[in-house]
Amino acid sequence: MLTYIIRRLIGAFAMLIVISMVTFGIFFVVPQWAGATPEAMASRYVGRAATPETVALIAERLGFNDPVAVQYGRFMKGVFAGAEYDYGAGVEQCPAPCFGYSFISGQPVWPELVNRMPVTFSLAIGAAVIWVLAGVSVGVLSALRRGSFFDRLSMGTALAGVSLPIFFTGMISLVVFSYGLGWTAPGGAYVPFTQNPALWAYDLLLPWITLAFLFAAGYARLTRAGMLETMGEDYIRTARAKGLREREVVVKHGLRAALTPILTLFGIDFGLLIGGAVLTETTYTLPGLGQYAILAIRNQDLPPVMGFVLVAATFVVIASLIVDMLYAVVDPRVRLS
C-alpha cells in the first residue's frame, strides 16, 4: 500500500513538471519560434511609449536573450523560491510562489489567485455536494424502477441537463428565480462564509444548483447504468439469500460496487472545477479563479493566465491523486497490482 502511494506521488509530481514545461513552452517558447524577438517579448512588459533602448534593456533584464532552459529554470525558481526583479531604480521582491506581475494592474499574480480561491472553492464544494447526492440517488432509484414513469422522466431530464450549456441554464434560472420570483440573489455578490454563512449560501444557491444540474445529469446516468449492472451480479443474490434487507442490499452491496467509476469521474470533475468554474463564474459574475482567467485572457495579460493554468492543473493532478488513493480503499483488488 505504501509503495502504491509513493508511486502515485512520484507520478503526480512528474506530471506537474511536464505541465509546467508545456505551459512555459506555450507562453514563452512558441512565440519565439514563431518569430518573436526578445525585444518583441519584452515590449509586452513595458508601456507603449517605451523607446527601443528601454525595450532592449528590459529584454536583457528579464532574460529573454538567455537559452530557453535557463529561462525555464528561472521561472521555476520563481515559483518555488521567489524571484527578484531589478528595475534599475530598485529591486522588487516577489515571494514564492511567484508567477510574476499582471501587465494590467501591476499586482503580483499569486495573492490575487489566493484571494479568489475561496469563491471558487465555495462554488465547487457546494455544487459537488448537491450533484453527488442528487445524481446518485436519482440514478439508483431509476435503476431500481427501470422503465417506470420516474425512470423515463429523470433520464429525460438528465439528457437535458447534459446537453444544455451552463450559460443557457444559468441565464434562464437568473431570469426566473432571481428577477422573476425573487427567491434567490441576482448574482455578482459574494460574502465569505466566515462573515455570514447564511448570506454566503443565499448568494451561491443559484450558481450551485445551476452547476449541479449539469453534473448531476451525468452522474445520474452513470449511476443508473452501474446499478443496473451490479444489481444483476451473483453477489447481490447472495446478499438477498442471507436475509439482508433490500435497502441494505441496494446500498451496501449494489451501490458500493457501482461507486468506483463514479469516484473516478468525480475526481476529475471536481479537480477541474476548483481550478475555476469559468462559465458559471462568468454567468453569475462571481469573483472566482475562472473569472480572473477570463479577464486576463481578454486583456492578453500573460502572467495571470500562466499562473491560473498552473494552479488549475495542480488542482486536477491533486484531485486525481486523491481519487487514486481512494480507489485502493474502495476496491481492495487495486492494491495487488
Next chain:
Amino acid sequence: MSFLDVKDLKIHFPTDDGLVKSVDGLSFGVERGKTLGIVGESGSGKSVTSLGVLGLHKGGRAKLSGEIWLDGEELISASAEHVRGLRGKKMAMIFQDPLSSMHPFYTVGHQIIEAYRIHHKVTKQVARKHAIDMLGRVGIPEPARRVDSYPHEFSGGMRQRAMIAMALSCDPELLIADEPTTALDVTVQAQILDLMVDLQREFNSALIIITHDLGVVAQVSDDILVMYGGKCVEYGSADDIFYRPEHPYTWGLLGSMPRLDREPTERLLPIKGSPPSLINVPPGCAFHPRCPYAERTDGKADTEVPDLAETEGGHLVRCHMSRTERRTLWETEIKPVLETQ
C-alpha cells in the same frame, strides 16, 4: 408432512415472447437430516426452484403458485418481510460460483459477520469470533488470519468453504446447494461434498443438492428428483434411480456419466438433441422429441402429457410406456449396455 414440503409448485415468468414455465407443477419433500438431489440439464428449472423456495422471486416478475411448507409454515402466501427473516437463518443457500457470489469489495470475514448479525443481535466482536470459528469448522487453515482476506485472495475450493461457512453461520435447518462443486477442480469437488455431508450430520439439517451431475448426487443423496422441462420426470430413492430407473431421460443421464471404475470399452451414450425451450414446451411428453422410445406410446407421446405415477414404493415416473415395458427395456437393453461401459 415433511420438514420441507413443496406441493404443485409453479413458477412462471411472463415475457414479451410468451409465458416461460420454468417450474411447472413440482412436488417434493425433504426431512431433517436427509438429502435430496435435484438433477437435470441446464434450463430444466432446478435453480429457479431453489430460489423460489428461498422466496427470492418475491417482488419480481415471476408468478408463483402452489405451496411451500417449511416446518409447518406456508411460504408462498407469507409476506416478503417474513420470508426475508427466515432466509439465512432457517434456510440458507450455497451458490455455484463462489468467486462471483461473494462481494469482491468486502473481506470474507465481513461477509460472514454480516450474515450472522442480520439474525443475531450481537456485537461485531462476538460475530467476528463466530466467523473465525465457522471458518475453522469448514477447514480453512489459520482462520483468525484468513478472516480478513478478500475473496480474490482465496483459492476456488477455499472460497467455496468460506461460502459454506457463511451459509451455515446461523445454523440453518434447510440448506440448498446449487451446483456447489461445478466451478471447482475435480480434486476439490470430493472434499467439498464430504464437508457438506459432515456438516449436515453435525447440524442435522435438511439438504438439497442441485446438480446436473448424477455422480455428485450418487454419493450423498437419500432421494433423487430428476427434472426435465420444468417438470419432475422421475422421483425416488437413490437406489431406485441408480438401480431401477424407469424413465428414458434418466437412462440417458446415466449413460452420459463417465465411469472411472470400469474399462472405457465404449463411447458414452449421450442424450441426443438439446433441452426444450421453456416458452414452447413440446406438446405431450416434453421429452418425446429426444426419446428413442416415443413410438411405443400408441401415438400419445405428442398429444398427452403423461402423469407422474407411482410405480412401486414411492418411486414416481412420468412416462407413457407401461411399467412392465419400462422394466423390460431397462433389464434387456439399457442395463447391459451401461454395465459394459
